[in-house]
Amino acid sequence: MHLLLFNIVDQIRSLGWGGAFELLRNGIVLGSLYSLIALGYTMIYGILKLLNFAHGDVYMVGAFLGFGVLTAFGGALNPGIGLVPLILIMFAVAMLGSGVLGVAIERFAYRPLRNAPRIAPLIAALGVSFFLENSAQLMTNGFQYNYDAFQLGGKNGNFGPLFDPVFTVAGNPVTVVQVLVVGSAVTLMAALIFVVSRTRLGKAMRATAFDQEAASMMGIDTDRVISSTFFIASVLAGAAGVMYGLYIGTTFYFMGFLAGLKAFTAAVVGGIGSIVGAMVAGVLVGLVESFAIGYVGGQWSDIVVFGILILFMILRPTGLFGAQAIQKV
Amino acid sequence: MLKKVGAVAAFAALASVLVATTAWGSAKAPRHLSAVAAKTIKCGKTVTIGIAYPATGPAASLGAPQFDWASYAKKRWNHGHKLKIKLVVGDTQLGNSPGLAVPVAHSFASKSKMLAVVGPAGSQEVQDSIAVYRKAGLVAVSGSATRIFLTRSKPGNKRETPKGYFFRTVPNDGQQGDRVAAWISGKLKFKHVYIIDDEEAYSQGLADQVAADLKKVGVTAGRNHISQQQQDFSSVITAIPSNTQIVYIPWQLPGQAQTFYNQLRAAGKHAKIMGSDGTDAPGTFQPNGNGYVSGFPVDFTSPVLKSFMKAHNHQPETFGIPSYTATLVAATAIQKACKAGHGKTTRTAVRKQVQKVKLSAAAGLLGFGIQFLNSNKSTFQGPGDMGGAANFAVYQITGSGTYKRVG
Numbered sequence: 001m002h003l004l005l006f007n008i009v010d011q012i013r014s015l016g017w018g019g020a021f022e023l024l025r026n027g028i029v030l031g032s033l034y035s036l037i038a039l040g041y042t043m044i045y046g047i048l049k050l051l052n053f054a055h056g057d058v059y060m061v062g063a064f065l066g067f068g069v070l071t072a073f074g075g076a077l078n079p080g081i082g083l084v085p086l087i088l089i090m091f092a093v094a095m096l097g098s099g100v101l102g103v104a105i106e107r108f109a110y111r112p113l114r115n116a117p118r119i120a121p122l123i124a125a126l127g128v129s130f131f132l133e134n135s136a137q138l139m140t141n142g143f144q145y146n147y148d149a150f151q152l153g154g155k156n157g158n159f160g161p162l163f164d165p166v167f168t169v170a171g172n173p174v175t176v177v178q179v180l181v182v183g184s185a186v187t188l189m190a191a192l193i194f195v196v197s198r199t200r201l202g203k204a205m206r207a208t209a210f211d212q213e214a215a216s217m218m219g220i221d222t223d224r225v226i227s228s229t230f231f232i233a234s235v236l237a238g239a240a241g242v243m244y245g246l247y248i249g250t251t252f253y254f255m256g257f258l259a260g261l262k263a264f265t266a267a268v269v270g271g272i273g274s275i276v277g278a279m280v281a282g283v284l285v286g287l288v289e290s291f292a293i294g295y296v297g298g299q300w301s302d303i304v305v306f307g308i309l310i311l312f313m314i315l316r317p318t319g320l321f322g323a324q325a326i327q328k329v
Numbered sequence: 330m331l332k333k334v335g336a337v338a339a340f341a342a343l344a345s346v347l348v349a350t351t352a353w354g355s356a357k358a359p360r361h362l363s364a365v366a367a368k369t370i371k372c373g374k375t376v377t378i379g380i381a382y383p384a385t386g387p388a389a390s391l392g393a394p395q396f397d398w399a400s401y402a403k404k405r406w407n408h409g410h411k412l413k414i415k416l417v418v419g420d421t422q423l424g425n426s427p428g429l430a431v432p433v434a435h436s437f438a439s440k441s442k443m444l445a446v447v448g449p450a451g452s453q454e455v456q457d458s459i460a461v462y463r464k465a466g467l468v469a470v471s472g473s474a475t476r477i478f479l480t481r482s483k484p485g486n487k488r489e490t491p492k493g494y495f496f497r498t499v500p501n502d503g504q505q506g507d508r509v510a511a512w513i514s515g516k517l518k519f520k521h522v523y524i525i526d527d528e529e530a531y532s533q534g535l536a537d538q539v540a541a542d543l544k545k546v547g548v549t550a551g552r553n554h555i556s557q558q559q560q561d562f563s564s565v566i567t568a569i570p571s572n573t574q575i576v577y578i579p580w581q582l583p584g585q586a587q588t589f590y591n592q593l594r595a596a597g598k599h600a601k602i603m604g605s606d607g608t609d610a611p612g613t614f615q616p617n618g619n620g621y622v623s624g625f626p627v628d629f630t631s632p633v634l635k636s637f638m639k640a641h642n643h644q645p646e647t648f649g650i651p652s653y654t655a656t657l658v659a660a661t662a663i664q665k666a667c668k669a670g671h672g673k674t675t676r677t678a679v680r681k682q683v684q685k686v687k688l689s690a691a692a693g694l695l696g697f698g699i700q701f702l703n704s705n706k707s708t709f710q711g712p713g714d715m716g717g718a719a720n721f722a723v724y725q726i727t728g729s730g731t732y733k734r735v736g
Contacts, residue, residue: 026563142389144584150591163595248560250588258558293564299554
């Protein structure tokens with residue numbers, strides 16, 4: 001233990017402020033992705049009280065859809081259209097495709113189990129997750145597919161404009177793609193908050209989440225509201241998939257598993273069902289992971305992240321922003 | 330709700346414990362298997378070989394080339410021999426915890442017509458399942474389990490597999506580690522080295538070996554770890570000191586290694602990068618002009634390799650070549666055992682024939698002839714390892730992405 005602490009202190013000292021900033025930056029970018037995925041978990045849990053374990057795989061499908069668009073337009077090294085329209089189309093197709101997939105999952109896997117014991121849709125969610133994962137594995141032969149995002153828009157194999165610095169802090173650059181990921185995530189989260197708090201659909205979603213039966217009796221088409229919730233949650237996951245591809249540069253059939261677990265952790269730490277909680281905790285998980293890797297070592301990062309989950313469950317079971325449910329007696 | 334989730338979790342845990350502690354999950358083999366070991370089997374026209382590899386799970390991308398190459402060996406063998414071979418697949422899900430190596434071993438052991446096994450792929454899988462294979466009299470010929478102690482004892486401990494039951498058509502970690510460390514410190518003369526393993530037995534063993542060998546010559550290497558599911562390396566890269574001259578990544582997923590390289594460059598770090606046989610994948614791992622890999626001294630001009638590539642999207646899938654060789658070893662041993670037994674054989678007879686198999690460099694495709702040791706050799710090799718010229722080569726990855734042998 002002493003040796004570990006000594007190593008941590010030594011690592012903090014050797015990385016200095018520059019290293020600390022890099023870890024902060026990396027954590028925020030990664031955390032933004034976790035937040036977007038965590039929102040899906042929390043929205044679906046909020047409305048159906050269902051832990052949608054297939055959500056991480058919807059994110060994986062989003063990344064592959066983005067990759068498909070990139071490939072269809074000639075690939076990163078030789079795209080047939082400009083960089084901005086290409087990225088916009090990648091986002092549009094991945095978000096729409098993931099949204100449709102989310103609706104299909106709800107319609108065919110969860111809706112028939114709406115009145116079944118709650119364990120049934122939970123098992124169905126695991127089944128859908130394995131189905132998507134293994135289908136992707138069969139289609140991709142288990143290989144990783146490279147977005148080549150580093151060369152996207154670049155010439156002669158050099159890094160493209162996505163990796164140009166926007167500004168630097170203590171000599172450490174913050175690149176276009178990092179700003180793009182965080183900026184897009186913040187925009188999407190703001191849009192979600194607007195939809196949930198200011199629109200008729202949002203009001204219907206809140207009503208359905210509060211009491212599905214009562215909402216139904218008030219004339220709300222709860223099936224449509226639930227489908228819309230799955231659509232929005234999956235759209236966010238699809239966007240996160242493309243962001244991941246552009247930032248990390250790769251896509252892989254198993255990528256949804258760990259990201260899904262981390263995002264689920266964020267949703268629980270934030271208080272499952274709480275949109276703001278998922279956003280904040282997503283970034284928090286990203287930061288914890290980043291600093292754990294940088295200061296403690298990669299082998300400790302998952303222990304630290306999931307250790308925090310256990311700690312939260314013990315000390316604050318409702319999470320950061322979760323409210324204690326009122327039990328009718 | 331939570332109570333129900335808890336109930337499912339408890340049920341799942343109980344099921345896992347049951348599977349792990351009963352015959353199908355336990356390395357302790359049931360008694361009936363020893364009877365199967367001695368049973369005489371009619372060779373007939375087709376004999377059965379099992380292939381234990383990760384068809385699904387996080388390491389499926391490693392299993393794919395192994396299966397492709399084993400299938401290719403089957404196709405070529407069946408084209409030129411009267412006695413045909415049939416491959417029976419066992420998915421071990423390497424990288425998943427718990428994996429399925431032991432249930433697969435039980436399944437293979439209980440198939441009375443099975444005469445040999447290609448695999449298991451991972452060293453941990455061999456450790457877990459070898460007792461079952463032993464009891465059933467089956468020989469396991471792995472194309473990728475490289476842990477030294479599978480074939481060589483360490484001070485105070487026996488070797489981890491019984492002699493005569495485990496063979497491998499891949500040089501072990503000690504051989505590769507020595508080669509890599511000598512290359513980094515002796516040839517490149519680098520003093521600032523950083524090693525990152527992927528937390529799997531293969532990677533950790535190799536990383537430890539290289540670190541120990543470097544330490545012997547006065548080079549202290551920094552160390553970090555990633556997981557095979559990880560793709561964002563930004564924080565690991567932050568932890569790499571800026572004066573690092575080379576980063577050694579003995580990983581199993583070449584795509585993951587390429588992503589790491591891209592992120593390293595994007596972070597403005599200019600250290601060279603060196604991979605292992607796990608990342609020896611021209612076309613996938615391409616740190617052009619800045620990298621090395623240690624790999625099998627494969628002859629890329631071989632017509633067999635060219636024909637394989639033609640059928641597999643022009644990818645050599647180099648990681649799978651030892652599984653091709655392992656399949657040929659198993660088939661050759663069975664053929665000899667069947668011939669000696671006048672059309673009949675036993676698993677024990679096949680096992681003894683594997684020890685005697687000799688394949689030329691051209692037939693085995695690995696760049697060296699195959700002949701298994703029957704006693705210890707040098708510091709690392711033991712019975713079941715390949716003797717002769719079996720060792721790793723070092724390739725430099727040129728600016729155009731081609732692999733040029735330099736050592």
